[in-house]
Amino acid sequence: MDSRLANTWRLTVNEKKFIETALASDLRIDGRKPLEYRKLTINFGREDGSADVQLGHTHVMGFVSSQLVQPYRERPNEGTMSIFTEFSPMADPSFELGRPGESAIELGRIIDRGLRESRAVDMESLCVLAGKLVWAIRIDLHILDNGGNLVDAANVAALAALLTFRRPECSLGGDNGQEVVVHPPEVKDPLPLIVHHLPIAVTFGFFSTEYTMVVDPTHSEEAVMGGRMTVTVNASGDICAIQKAGGVGVPQSEIMRCLRLASDKAESITKNIKDAVEAFNTERMLRKIKRHSTAVAANVSIENDVKGQKDKLTAQRVNELSMSQMERLKLKPDESSISQNDGLGSEIRSSDQISNQRAEGNAPLFLGGPSSWDPHTQGVDPDFLKASLAAQGKSNPKAEQSSEDSDDDVAMQEKEVSEDVKPPSLATDSSETVEEQKTSIVKKTLKDAVKPKNRRRKKTRS
């Protein structure tokens, strides 16, 4: 397409002047100070080794996968690591398919240098059979949205994905100990990678007017600036890499100042990454807890007999319902989003999706419930429940809600989930307001289960 030139985006002279003038008074067009970093959000996918990073408007996804290969001849007992950067045409109209451009290659090289040469990832632990088989780690970085400063965001995505990646465990077997058996995740838990330290990249932009410097340039600032420098440094202050390819000349003092700033930023970003990974690991562990044979099942089974359902299924589903409810209670600071729910889970889903992946993990359990939901949630009479629960000696007037409460409580005790939004309410002494809210939320969500939005009744014809 020869008319590509007509499609390239150029910053107007007015915008250029505006950005430079604003910088002279220490103002940036998105309201930040020159040395302020944008908000960093790290989310994880369901699988191990997939991370989604948003730095302001910049959006990058990282995926890590592994494969058994032959090692390099010079390094027979070390694994290999390769980074593939995809400047997806999605991110910017000027990104094209095909061979990566200069900036794509430069980005890949900076991240590669930061990870490989600083020995951040332990390669020797990836060796399975010296000289024959080692693990090759492949990091794919997809740039989805170019809002400026792709290097930093992609670096964080690569690190986050590496920290949450788990490789399958393998053991040597066979006649002469030369055969390698790779255990699937169901048999043996996969192992995390050994990461010694986290090299964080911090990018600075230099402008040709009076040695002005900004940290974390946005897309428009990148079009205006005269030079850039990326410093890869880890939390303990070790410099892993510095990249300054051409551009305006910068005095030594400025460079030293940049290095110090970078160390500070690296500390906060490292903390950010580690917190996010912690949360993901906790959630991953919670997901693994099997829920059949617990005291919760016993508790719920009393109601089950009354309802006449299969114990195991309902116990599971009610546990998961209560779990997902608790997740929702925690995740939704404003109940108004729930009250707007007119029976379509889509609204809640979309707001959750952008903010937190955890709700997604539990919501499918809830909405895509088994057919055992069908007959009973419709047919359960609140009065009937009241009678049955009164018989159990629960003094709570709201029957439905109390059953959910008791599940919540026991579920909470079982899983030790920390409640920061709503205090763990025991069925006996909870405040009225909390119960009110819970009732309204419970009522709404159960109605969701009833509404056949995502479920299809069997057609009577065919």
Added chain:
Amino acid sequence: METDRKDGRTPNQLRPLKCSRNILHRAHGSASWSQGETKVLAAVYGPKAGTKKNEDPEKACIEVIWKPKTGQIGKAEKECEMIMKKTIQSICLLTINPNTTTSVIVQVVNDDGALLPCAINAACAALVDAGIPLKHLAVAICCCVAEDGSVVLDPTKLEEQQMRGFAYLVFPNSALSALPEGSSLVNGEPLEHGIITSVTHGVMSVDEYLKCVDRGRAACAKLSSFLRNSLQKSQFPSDMSSKAA
């Protein structure tokens, strides 16, 4: 026949659907669509000047770029691109902007079965988000045929591999129209009964295929209403303010 599915769904039950629009800032239109664990992100840039070499300059040209999660782009990806391109071409009004190219970029975030239908749904939502003129929307679904001949909707990846055969079907979305009922009929049948695209894998008999089509069409009615509702809801205020150049 009730086949016992691993996640407890009935054969006619779809996985939970999630759709969100306007998630990217540079793209003209973007949407993400997930069915259960399968998640696809689609972005639209359009219309750009000029068409590709072998394309008809009297019409608008659609370009689809499929980006897999990991790995090189191979023949399977090219096939998906081609199928999506033909599907989208049939729903777009191509004569409005002649000699232009609209690019649809699809990024696979997670693949857990029914990937191509998910991608088509995402692309449709992204086209709406970008404001590309369309004749009507399209909804896609995957129906598979189990060993015993029963039809199962919206399989997960494991289920897909165990089934005898499966079909990806794309139907037009039912249009809300002020016109009287008869005017949207094609050959006496309502518009929604037509099949835009059908791709099958594996072996199935003619009867089983027709059963798939019936079930799929009925399920697509639900998908249509979900798509329409999620597209009609107002944008989040944060997106409006952050939509920069």
